[in-house]
Amino acid sequence: MLNVDDLHSYYGRAHILQGASFALPAGEVMVLLGRNGAGKSTTMKSLIGIVRPARGRIDFAGVDIAGWEPHRIARAGLGYVPEERRVFTDLTVLENLEVGRQPARDGRPAWTEERLFALFPNLGRMRTRAGGRMSGGEQQMLTIARTLMGNPRLLLLDEPSEGLAPVIVEEMAGAILALKQEGVTVLLAEQNLHFAARVADRAAVIEKGRIVWTGTMAALHADEAVRTAYLAV
């Protein structure tokens, strides 16, 4: 589904991604683990095109999308849920969802407001509430639902558990597993190893802009050395 090869990205002059490479098979949930500043968010932003990669290939379903503009990448089936939520605070829940709406693809049924409200029941109870007047957890649900309205084949989730209460994190985990059931491929950036272990099949560990380890979650669990070297704080 996704094959990233030797990806380099800069913020101004700062060389953030220094040749990241990894692959993600269709239908799986992969977590990108790493410390603050390791390059998780930059990887996500480079994939969706908000940060324009300087070098490297991003093979998405057989097409190299590196250097495309964000809206084209999104239409090709990549859904991006940003770290800071970024709901449209002046727009209602329904209007936020409308912004994300794109045609169905691959002959699969399109996401509708009603199906999303079944997945996130809280949202269904506040359809006409303005995005700015929702709690952090509700906003996080809304950003995911909004991105799903685009019927993505691959969902990029940037630290969805950050700053959320444990009960909401649990709800989030349930939602991600439900998405996996629907056949959506997910790439997750996380610092919360516990949450990652709950939802992911495999992991990629990023350090100083390079992927330094990949494998299944079980293998990561067994490999104490990797966890101390790259993840322990």
Add this chain to the structure above:
Amino acid sequence: MGFVLVQFLTGLASASSLFLVAAGLTVIFGVTRVVNFAHGSLYMLGAYLGWTILSRLPGGPAWFAGGVVLAGLGIAAVGVLIEVLLLQRIYKAPELLQLLATFGVVLVVQDLVLKLWGPNDLTLSRPPWMRSFVQIAGERMPFYDLLMIGIGPLVLLALWLLFTRTRWGTLVRAATQDREMVAALGVDQRLLFTTVFALGAGLAGIGGALALPDGSANGQMDLTAITDAFVVVVVGGLGSLPGAYLASLLIALLQAFGIVLLPKITLVLVFVVMAVVLVVRPNGLLGRKLTLARGEANTLALVRPAEPALRWLGVAALLLAVWAPWFVGPFALSVMTEMLVAMLFAASLHVMMGPGGMPSFGHAAWFGLGAYGAAFAVKGLALSMPAALVVAPFGAALAALVFGGFVVRLSGVYLAMLTLAFAQIVWAVMFQAVSVTGGDNGILGVWPAGWASNPRVFYWLTLAICVACVLVLRRALYAPFGYALRATRDSALRAEAIGLNAGSLRLVALVIAGAAAGLAGGLAAFSKGSVFPTYISIDRSVDALVMVLLGGVQSMAGPVVGALAYTGLFDMLLMVTDLWRLVLGLSIIALVLVFPQGIAGTTYRLWLRGREA
């Protein structure tokens, strides 16, 4: 009673025409964050195009409506052209540079209109239905005005439905808040921006065409319209449509009654209203605090002292300037004196705009106050020229101190518009206090003292004063004061947190800028020998703005290079072509596209890059 009612209805009718122009401006600003200076030009083009279409059509109401809509569509197409060819390339440029580019469009359109439609006012021959009256409370009310009253609310309703009931409107509102996120959700912002611009332009075009029956298509309506529209948009709150309508009502009604009660005040009434509103509500009537739209360029280049090699270049230029009077003629010498004054004027504005982060649309106020101060000192108080040249900066600084307290509380376009309001009020005072200032005739005979009456001596004096002042301003930029000021600009909150008083720092910057501009004004008064209200006109404020932006805001050499380039270009163009506006406008547009950091800024960057490579 009937008279009051008719005045009221007339006010409502002009509120509608104000709203049509302002609505487009506010919608465009809300989404693209571009302050579209060319909006008045679109209005003017709407009037001319409307005239061309309507004067060929039969006079019936249906034909009229069709012709107006057609003119609106035509101007929408012009808007698309401007957006695609120009704005799309500079959305990531600093917002003031975008303003400069649209100012270039203003100049281009002025000459195009002159070429295409000629210099005469064009009026429409009005068919009977347009001339008819309705009896209201014993007074005659033009039928066309009644029609106009209905159009404002109708357009407001239509826009409201468009923005809240359609997918397009939802996307536009989302993009107003966070363009980058909208793009990441698969929406092509370019199409969105183009359509928004087309809508705004179309509204301006319709507004222009609808103004025809009550007036004419003429070459001055662009600047009048843009000033009025800016005032309405700012009073209502940037980006707020209901606010724009409310502000249109407020201003039009005050105008309608003000003209009866206090005929003299009408010149400034709108600016007084704007100043009061901004002092009481810094974000306009219905506006909210502006947040930076996500996905905008918002990092500024660091300002560093010039490299030694560049300093030697400056010294060489200075030596050349000292030596110049021996080998140039009297005309060139007077142009060079003018350039020096412009340089100081631009450098003073740069203090506010660059390190201070306070763009001013009314910088001519301080220039004019300095000029009038010097003139009063010489003519009224019989002071000597050196004394008058002390009065000029102190007078301007004093005014800046009093007025600055209100200004520094605001930011961005609101701040710029409050300075414009102040400049307009000063202008009106000078224009109307005929017994003291001579009004439009100005104050004549403000000649330099005997020892400086030789143009060469006066040139050297001007050179010494201007260069010394610019160097002092430069020194201040690299002194702790300058660093503190720049910290305040980049983040007022964080600057406050480390113990800087943002408000007083900004005020000091404004007072310094005012004093330097006042001194420039004083010098201008003696070099021309006279003082006129035009010293305070919007044109002069815009000149200063253009000079600073042309040179580059983020470098001290910027205003100097910009002033020399602009005045030089200007004087040269005046000599060689009568289409100087067209050429100047196109040059400005080209400069913005080629030098997005200003001439000095971009050249310096390229030079640095060249050395690194």
